[in-house]
Amino acid sequence: MQDVYGTVLDAETLEPIDSVYVYKQNDENDFGYTDLQGHFEVESISGGFFGCPPMTVELKKQGYEVESAEIEVGSHAKVFMRKVNN
Numbered sequence: 001m002q003d004v005y006g007t008v009l010d011a012e013t014l015e016p017i018d019s020v021y022v023y024k025q026n027d028e029n030d031f032g033y034t035d036l037q038g039h040f041e042v043e044s045i046s047g048g049f050f051g052c053p054p055m056t057v058e059l060k061k062q063g064y065e066v067e068s069a070e071i072e073v074g075s076h077a078k079v080f081m082r083k084v085n086n
Contacts, residue, residue: 001045002052004071008038008059011080017061020081025056025068 008017016038023031023042030044042057052073059067064081071077 001043002055002073003041003043004055004057004073004075004077005039005041006057006069006071006077006079008034008040008079008081011082017064017081020059020061020064022057022059025058 008020008022009015010017016034016036018034018036018038020034020038020040021031022034022040024044027044030042032040032042034040042055044055054070054072056068056070059069059079059081061081064083067079067081069077069079
């Protein structure tokens with residue numbers, strides 16, 4: 001089982017961003033949303049016999065640029081999202 005955790009922050013204000021859609025790259029069946037503190041968790045079946053490889057997640061929220069992050073299994077990552085310039 002792959003479990004990755006993280007916190008999503010605004011790249012300018014460093015404030016947490018809630019309601020960000022976070023999903024495993026190429027598999028939107030494994031997804032989650034950030035809470036009010038910007039925290040998320042995504043779980044997936046690894047399919048690996050010799051340890052779990054890092055998981056790449058995509059992050060989307062209206063008004064922000066789409067981001068991706070590679071996260072080591074069992075670790076916590078900080079991901080910074082930038083607002084879209086209008």
